[in-house]
Amino acid sequence: MPYRAPLQDFGFLLDHIVAFDQVRQTERFAEATRETTTAILAEAARLCEDVLAPLQRQGDLQPARLENGVVRTSPGYAGGFHAIAQGGWLGIAADPAYGGMGLPQTLAVVLNDMMSSACLSLELCPLMSQGQIEALEHHADDQMKALYLPKLISGEWTGTMNLTEPQAGSDVGALRTKAEPQADGSFRITGQKIYISWGDHDMAENICHLVLARLPDAPQGTKGISLFMVPKYLPDADGGIGAQNSLRVVSLEHKMGLHGSPTAVMEYDNATGWMVGAPNKGMAAMFTMMNNARVGVGVQGIGAAEGAFQHALAYARDRKQGRTPVNATGTIIEHADVRRMLAMMKAEIFAVRAIALANSVAIDMARATGSDEWAARAALLTPITKAQGTDAGIEVASTGIQVHGGMGFIEETGAAQYLRDVRVTAIYEGTNGIQAMDLVGRKMMDGGEAAFRLLQEVEDFAESARGPLPDLAEDVWQAAETLRETTEWLITQDMTERAAGAVPYLRAFARVLGAHYHLQAAIKGTSARQALARIFITRLLPEHAGLLVQVRAGAAGLYALSDDELAV
Structure with a gap:
């Protein structure tokens, strides 16, 4: 099915949820006006919809191959890459002194989200170049910068x-x-x-x-x-x-x-x-590239989730099967369970996309202002973006297959490709377990200060929302408070104890942040956004309670069974 870039969602998130106006108001990014942003993202959407999306199946069916020591790419990939390069997209956030656009990293994240939905295999090539460009900007000498950066930004290399x-x-x-x-x-x-x-x-x-x-x-x-x-x-x-x-x-x-x-x-x-x-x-030096890539890989998961969701939604609106009390058209989207899956897919995508964009706004603000607080916010959100973005990509793609029923298991529908393609994102650039251990380890070396500051913002907004949406606001406030208490406990534990609960802790943190952004959307958006927020807060946020129980379970039980006993 054709991919359609969710420009409305991106615009709403930038303007109302992640406070992108803060970035625009800095001297460094003053040229990223709302009009400029709208025009750039519309052009990127055309590239992804018209040029890249048709290559999605092509690359899967006709893979890259090694011939006489040279790698030959899938049919159409060279043309797709050249369109990316000629549009200047490789250098969207790169230094204008070497040919880049010099725009905020946040807009690069939106671009990569769209390219990942359209054709994840091809998007990985520009993502690698973007990371290398940033590493060279920060660590190479002037001679190396002058030689390599213009070529990388232009896509010649x-x-x-x-x-x-x-x-x-x-x-x-x-x-x-x-x-x-x-x-x-x-x-x-x-x-x-x-x-x-x-x-x-x-x-x-x-x-x-x-x-x-x-x-x-x-x-x-x-x-x-x-x-x-x-x-x-x-x-x-x-x-x-x-x-x-x-x-x-x-x-x-x-x-x-x-x-x-x-x-x-x-x-x-x-x-x-x-x-x-x-x-x-x-x-x-390499960590500069890796941190760029970790955000980028999280966004790959989100993009793949979007592609899988659109694919499943189109199938559900077309496939006729069974009878329901609604039975307006006889298609499976009228079945309550299919509607549940699609609604939860959409709610999940909104949540992780908001986390990734909040992360990129923090990166941009740290660069533009030199603020240690913004840098700490960016550092805290990076492992959450990478791990939760990719986990969500895998889960949404898997649910997309379920929406298709038996046809999802048949390769011709293309539903399975989203899951096969996105599965590795939870592994590379540091497995999601490593991301979680980074969150509870290095990112808590400040005594949890950055985490507590973010949780205070969540609680403050929930307090302000008690008037219009008392039930949803209470759920978000209570979840944030429980996460705060667990964080206070966590930072008193040694690293073995922290590591044992790291993955459920990261996921619980992501659930609370996702609920926070959905609550903002419910207050600032339409009735549809309020309905989607209710889906997330009532059906997905409650997972945080069980996850935090796991966090406190400690390491001892994990070692209670010997290696041999595990094998029995």
């Missing part, structure tokens, strides 16, 4: 990040890739990396790999990792394409989904690279 090795997955500090310094200031990079999204393709003239490697005298662990730029083709003196570097694609992974997105095993054999940032500080 694309970017990747190379972290994972066969023995070093989440434990990045165990990597073995070596970097040998050369007399001319370059380095020889040797090692193998796996799971490299868009590690090679035929859509751009050069592919720029950011590679984590270890210097000969480097300390062990993450403190001894440096970051290197290792291009497929070595740039010549004028920045053009020179000789091919000593690297190759060993193979492409055979994946559950994302078939149009080539995931490569990369081998570097004394390849020439240049250091990005300081020696042994590679993780700090």
Whole structure:
């Protein structure tokens, strides 16, 4: 079915829920007026609806393939990528000094949401470039910026990040890739990396790999990792394409989904690279790209959920089956349970989209003002955006199959592709368990100050809503207060106890935030938004209570069964 960008939802969220006007009022982003924003998002919607969405099935049915050492992309993908590049979308938030638009990250998030709905496999390529652009802006020297940023922003070149090795997955500090310094200031990079999204393709003239490697005298662990730029083709003196570097694609992974997105095993054999940032500080530089990607991957989940929802809604409005008391048209959307599934899908999408946009507004405000409070808000929301956005994508896509009934299990309907494609998002850029442990660990090193500040805002708004919507306001206030009490308990526990309850804690936090944004929508929006808020607050928010019970259950029970007993 055709994809339609939910521009009305984006506009409502930006104008009434996540306070995007704060971003517009800063000197840095003063040009992002409401008129400019509306025009930009309308143009992005046309790109996604008319150019990218038709490629969704094409990539799944005719995957990328490796031929004679070169990756050939799915039919139509090159044209789709060129449309993205020619529209300037790769540089929507990039520095204008190098050809970017310089617009807020929030608008990049909306763009990526739409592209993920339209064609998730292809969207992953520009997402990688966007992350590399940000990493270079923050950590590269002026010479490297001048050489690489204009090419990445224009789409002439694309970017990747190379972290994972066969023995070093989440434990990045165990990597073995070596970097040998050369007399001319370059380095020889040797090692193998796996799971490299868009590690090679035929859509751009050069592919720029950011590679984590270890210097000969480097300390062990993450403190001894440096970051290197290792291009497929070595740039010549004028920045053009020179000789091919000593690297190759060993193979492409055979994946559950994302078939149009080539995931490569990369081998570097004394390849020439240049250091990005300081020696042994590679993780700090790479984390700039990873944090960008974590928000981006959360948004991929949200976009996939939107695509799956639209697909299921269209089927439900067309499929005739059974009888209902309503029975106006005889289609399955009249069945109460089908209506329940669709309503909860839509309510979930609104909630996680609001969290992601609030996250991006905090990122923009931190950049524009230098505020530590905004930076802390952005840091707190990033693991929630990544984990809840991707979990919601998986759950909504799975429900979409259920709406289709038996036809959902049949590949020809396209319903299953959304689930197969989105499933990996809960795994890459740090599994959702790692995101949860980050939330209860590093993000609580302030004694929970950023979390308590956000929860106070939730409670204050709920108090203000008691007049017009007393029942919904009370439910949200009580949920926030219970989450506050659990947070107070959590920060007194050691890390083993925190880790045991990390995932349910993150999900409970997301439920409370989702209810908060829905309550705002109910107050500021139409009767339809109030009805959707009631769906979320009465049917999804109550999950938080059971989740918080799990948080307090502690670690002891998880270790009560031995490894052998688990196997019995």
